Amino acid sequence: MNRVGFLKEELDKVIIVPEIHLGTILDDDLRQKTIDYLSKGRVILSYMEISTDELGNNIAPLEILTDGNWVWPSYFQFFLKRKLNLRIDDEFINFIRSKDFVMDDISTDKLKELQHLYLNKKI
Amino acid sequence: MYFDDLLIVHDRNNAALQVTQSSDYLPFGLSFNEYYQSRTGSITNSGYSQNKYQFQGQEKQTGFDLGWYHFKYRMHDPAIGRFGMVDPLADKYTYNSTYAFSENRLIDGVELEGAEWEGFAAGFGAAYGPYVSRNSDNWDDGWFSGGWDMFTDYAYDKTLGNYDKIINGVSNKARNDLDYKSGSGTYSDEAPMPQGSQDMNYLVKDVGAKVEIAKGYLGLMKLQNDLFGVALGGLEGSVASGFSSMLKVKTPYNSFKGKTFVFGTDKATLSNAENVFQSSWDNVIVHGTHDAFIVNGVRNTPEQLAKLMYSQGYKSGTPVNLISCYTGLYEEGAAFQLSQYLNATVRAPSNRIAVVEGTHYFESGYWSYSNLSKLIK
Structure with a gap:
């Protein structure tokens, strides 16, 4: 289980930290496909927090999403749309490419297990 | 190699680097x-x-x-x-x-x-000592899940022979002590770093508030199929840019489960509301910051939230579980202010909170309590 798209967070502010994002810069087509893929993620945890960007603008309620193999925060898509030069983990891009941008079904049991792992900081 | 000190001074009259x-x-x-x-x-x-x-x-x-x-x-x-x-x-x-x-x-x-x-050497309290404050695992946690924890420090308790984590000026030990005293006490950011064992009572002032450590979420997790049966579906489209359209909804505030007040119609709020459990305290579920509440994208002051609660049938004086991130972080933050308007004790998280069925999940946070006695004092 891997994490992707988590940026530096200070209280409710999410801050871009370029150094931790070494990887691919996406072209338009790939970016859109990635965003579509991320939007299909299943929720494993919903916080009572609205993430805000570095300027304090609301982004979205903070949720932790998964496709069964990767875990990402709900603000990931936002930054992917807005920050065109955001670098994405190669491994993640290769993974969703290999899946042809189609998300596997996740069973409820699997989601429970993932939530358990996440809550115990094992993810 | 341990560097005691390295100081670099820029001299505007001399561009060349030199050791002084x-x-x-x-x-x-x-x-x-x-x-x-x-x-x-x-x-x-x-x-x-x-x-x-x-x-x-x-x-x-x-x-x-x-x-x-x-x-x-x-x-x-x-x-x-x-x-x-x-x-x-x-x-x-x-x-x-x-x-x-x-x-x-x-x-x-x-x-x-x-x-x-x-x-300070690795191998001795590597995760705890101030010089090696995070091992590699914790580095990941600190970096990815919450940024560097600005409010975490460590004190060494000689009598216990181990390190005691201090969060917002309150050590685990102090919090645990408080758990067993149903009385009162609060943390103080101004309190000096505890030295040895005499510290805790010093930190715990009797001002009618208490802190309690989050615990016991293991083994209690049950997720509901219906919650996960719904894919998120275009986050920014449905939620972020949807804020403006949601504002047009005339009755965005709803409440259910008796004494649980729910403010907001986004999925995160609703799923937390679905999982919440009822005690004799009222629950208030709303997105929060350290000083305000966000209802469907609109910022509400504690006073505004209190008005909304009264309009939903809240009875003044009823103690409240405020399920709202960061609202209990500061001593005079959102939860404290709300408690003034509600004339009631408000229990609020110092960090992130999510309700998973049967329990509250904190991300390294704890409940903090606020009520009027602070002002009286």
Whole structure:
């Protein structure tokens, strides 16, 4: 289980930290496909927090999403749309490419297990 | 290699990098190979002031050519490798020479304030010591899940022989103590770092509020199929940019489960509302910040939220579980202010909170309590 798209967070502010994002810069087509893929993620945890960007603008309620193999925060898509030069983990891009941008079904049991792992900081 | 100090000073009149001061130390701190360039002859440059914070970052007292280091509690003479005064904790640590510097243990630690040795090497409390405050696992946690934890520090409790984590000025021990006292107490950010074991009662002031550590979420997790049966579906489209359209909804506030007040119609709020469990306290579920509440993208002050609650049938004085991130972070933050308008005790998280069925999940946070008695005091 891997994490992707988590940026530096200070209280409710999410801050871009370029150094931790070494990887691919996406072209338009790939970016859109990635965003579509991320939007299909299943929720494993919903916080009572609205993430805000570095300027304090609301982004979205903070949720932790998964496709069964990767875990990402709900603000990931936002930054992917807005920050065109955001670098994405190669491994993640290769993974969703290999899946042809189609998300596997996740069973409820699997989601429970993932939530358990996440809550115990094992993810 | 342990670097005691490295100071880089930019000189606007001289672009070239140059070393103006350096020193090597013998194990007990006696300097050798000392070098200090003082430039006082130039009109344009008034010279470099000497950095006096040298061995282990302590101030070197150069008056009368003493060359002693000023630790918080005692003066250390590096020439003889001993303190010049008796250990203030000597009666507790009879195994130790009363004048010994750093408990004569120089390889894997430093002197802490003239009172005791403190380790920094990996392998000794690697996750806890201030010099190696995070091992690689914790590094990931700190970096990815919450940023560096600005409010976390550590104190060494000699009587327990282990490190005690201090969060917002309250140690685990203090919080645990508070758990068992149903009475009161609160943390204070101004309180000095606890020393030894006398600290906790000092930190815990009797002002009618208490803190409690989050625990016990293991084994209680049950997720509901229907919640996960719904894919998120275009986050930014449906939620972020949807804020403006949601504002047009005339009755965005709803409440269900009796004494649970739910403000907001986004999925995160609803799924938390679905999982919440009812006690004799009222629950309030709303997105929060340290000083305000966000209802469907609109910022509400604590006063505005209180009005909304009254309009939904809240009875003044009923204690409230405020399930809203960060609202209990500051002593006079959102939860405290809300408690003033509700005339009631408000229990709120200091960090992120999510309700998973049967329990509240904190991300390294805890409940903090606010009520009127703080003001009265």
